Amino acid sequence: MAVVTPGRFPAEQVxxxxxxxGRRGHLPExxxxxxxxxxxxxxxxxxxxxxxxxxxxxxxxxxxxxPPNALLTLDYARPGGHFLLGSxxxxxxxxSRVLAGGWLLLLMAAAATVLGxxxxxxxxxxxxxLRGVSDGIIMRTIDVILSFPQLVFALLLLxxxxxxLWLIVLAVAVSHAPQVGRVLRSATLDISEQDYVKAVELQGxxxxxxxxxEIMPNLVSPLMVEVGLRLTYSxxxxxxLAFLGFGQQPPASNWGSMINENRIGLALNPWAVxxxxxxxxxxxxxxxxxxxxxxxxxxxVERRPxxxxxxxxxxxxxxx
Amino acid sequence: MAVVTxxxxxxxxxxxxxxxxxLVGRRALFxxxxxxxxxxxxxxxxxxxxxxxxxxxxxxxxxPASLRVLEHQMHLDRSVAAQYWGWLSGLFTGKLGNSLAxxxxxxxxxxxxxxxxGVLVFVTGAIGSTVGVALGAAAALRRDSxxxxxxxxxxxxxxxxxxxxxxxxxxxxFSTVVSHLLPAVSLLAPGTYAWQQPELLVLPVATLxxxxxxxxxxxxxxxMIEALESDYVEMARLKGVPEWQIVLRxxxxxxxxxxxxxxxxxFLYLAGGIVVVEYIFNFPGIGQGLVSAVGDSxxxxxxxxxxxxxxxxxxxxxxxxxxxxxxxxxRRIAR
Numbered sequence: 045m046a047v048v049t050p051g052r053f054p055a056e057q058v059x060x061x062x063x064x065x066g067r068r069g070h071l072p073e074x075x076x077x078x079x080x081x082x083x084x085x086x087x088x089x090x091x092x093x094x095x096x097x098x099x100x101x102x103x104x105x106x107x108x109x110x111p112p113n114a115l116l117t118l119d120y121a122r123p124g125g126h127f128l129l130g131s132x133x134x135x136x137x138x139x140s141r142v143l144a145g146g147w148l149l150l151l152m153a154a155a156a157t158v159l160g161x162x163x164x165x166x167x168x169x170x171x172x173x174l175r176g177v178s179d180g181i182i183m184r185t186i187d188v189i190l191s192f193p194q195l196v197f198a199l200l201l202l203x204x205x206x207x208x209l210w211l212i213v214l215a216v217a218v219s220h221a222p223q224v225g226r227v228l229r230s231a232t233l234d235i236s237e238q239d240y241v242k243a244v245e246l247q248g249x250x251x252x253x254x255x256x257x258e259i260m261p262n263l264v265s266p267l268m269v270e271v272g273l274r275l276t277y278s279x280x281x282x283x284x285l286a287f288l289g290f291g292q293q294p295p296a297s298n299w300g301s302m303i304n305e306n307r308i309g310l311a312l313n314p315w316a317v318x319x320x321x322x323x324x325x326x327x328x329x330x331x332x333x334x335x336x337x338x339x340x341x342x343x344x345v346e347r348r349p350x351x352x353x354x355x356x357x358x359x360x361x362x363x364x
Numbered sequence: 365m366a367v368v369t370x371x372x373x374x375x376x377x378x379x380x381x382x383x384x385x386x387l388v389g390r391r392a393l394f395x396x397x398x399x400x401x402x403x404x405x406x407x408x409x410x411x412x413x414x415x416x417x418x419x420x421x422x423x424x425x426x427x428p429a430s431l432r433v434l435e436h437q438m439h440l441d442r443s444v445a446a447q448y449w450g451w452l453s454g455l456f457t458g459k460l461g462n463s464l465a466x467x468x469x470x471x472x473x474x475x476x477x478x479x480x481x482g483v484l485v486f487v488t489g490a491i492g493s494t495v496g497v498a499l500g501a502a503a504a505l506r507r508d509s510x511x512x513x514x515x516x517x518x519x520x521x522x523x524x525x526x527x528x529x530x531x532x533x534x535x536x537x538f539s540t541v542v543s544h545l546l547p548a549v550s551l552l553a554p555g556t557y558a559w560q561q562p563e564l565l566v567l568p569v570a571t572l573x574x575x576x577x578x579x580x581x582x583x584x585x586x587x588m589i590e591a592l593e594s595d596y597v598e599m600a601r602l603k604g605v606p607e608w609q610i611v612l613r614x615x616x617x618x619x620x621x622x623x624x625x626x627x628x629x630x631f632l633y634l635a636g637g638i639v640v641v642e643y644i645f646n647f648p649g650i651g652q653g654l655v656s657a658v659g660d661s662x663x664x665x666x667x668x669x670x671x672x673x674x675x676x677x678x679x680x681x682x683x684x685x686x687x688x689x690x691x692x693x694x695r696r697i698a699r
Contacts (some may be wrong), residue, residue, distance in 0.1 A: 193636025204660040332524030
């Protein structure tokens, strides 16, 4: 292990010695650690769950037995006959609505995660590497965004512009960025002290290039874990917003809104609620379990970065 | 070496006077600045940004005449600075105008809900922290036992679940499909508060407790294991201190400090978590108020509730930091 500066990130989490930019092994580091994570029990179970639900959501719209928005039978009919999972509050086929109601949720969660992690990584790495005024401005902006609970932040934006799907994605992404930014900032602080970074700097490389070519490749492990964590939270928040009635317009089906639409009829046809709730639950459990496995393999700690960071990072800077 | 001690000396003695007070002061000042910026952001976002809030409220039914009346009522015909000043001073004097949806004074609408939410958060936090600390300590003491493995797997599964899934599961089990032990909705008669009908609190509190316990438990377990493996516990063992005393007097106090931060963070989480949970159970708190206000585009109510939640957030952040320092002697005197 290279000399690690005593930073706020536990030593194990600082990625190994300089993986020189441009030099490539047979398998990229991130792929090999993903592969190692998949081979653990946790990782295998997690990935299997996620693949199952994602597969269902993706091929679901093509294999619906009946049109998902058509009123076909009595309200809250019990499962049986043509309708394997019964019908919902308006007499629509629950199975068809379940099959059609996942893909957009997943797409929005993925988009929000990618955007949020990119924003957060850009903010965190620049803050740590540029220091000074940029650091101050970025960190204070982060503090302000962190003063809102994520869901409340999204609701605030939605209340102003209306429940537009792109706005939901943007709001969730922006509310993720500060958390990602904090984690990557402390990782970058350690890396930017390393000799190989100093060496490149002495050659007069521009800061933007140093960040992209020297620092980012070493942040792959924390980035992977962040993507997994944020994806789980994105699903939770976006499904939660749909549950609260802020998502697609009514006739469209969505696992989150299905739970809310049909919970009054729980006693009549519980499947209209249980199935979408179980799908969301299995998806987030799978995602979280897989992320946990990746964190153990790629970063080598028992805890998640967010928890590990807590032990050191949240202690006031001026005293710790 | 001499130079280092010489420079470090005065700094330490200056801080030794009132290190905690100084910390509280700095944090509070910083918190006030943050809150000021937050209030500005909330105000600008809701009142000014989307062109015209009055048009958003009236929607398709807007006529030029009704727009002008509402613009006047919301003071949109004044300058932005004047609007902000009017609103900011209203936050302190309680004169925030009327709800656009019901026409009643905003502060009156929110204050009752605030008390209910406060009860919900406080009860949840108290129960959740106790259970989380107890389970975490037990898991650490029986490390790698069956109990430890089961709790850690369950904790991992539960931390990934959205609140509404947990709430729905509880409703299915306790108030609809499986049994009818508890009410599925927490409807309160107007003018009554949550603690007057404790059975209405059970399911909302249970949902939020289930959400926060795994986090507290995991941190407590990790911190407790670290403490149990430390040199001073080893020392105490070698001296022959009884095991119960080692746990209670040596390990627990040192493990609790990082856990307190996680407890603080879970109070922060509750500020957002109550929104969904109150909505599900129809619990008359500010979270449910926020959801219905957003649905009605009731901007004065949204502004007030969001500022209250943000203020709670900032305040809890400071409290967490200060308690963490107070709870860790090592950090109180460090450097």
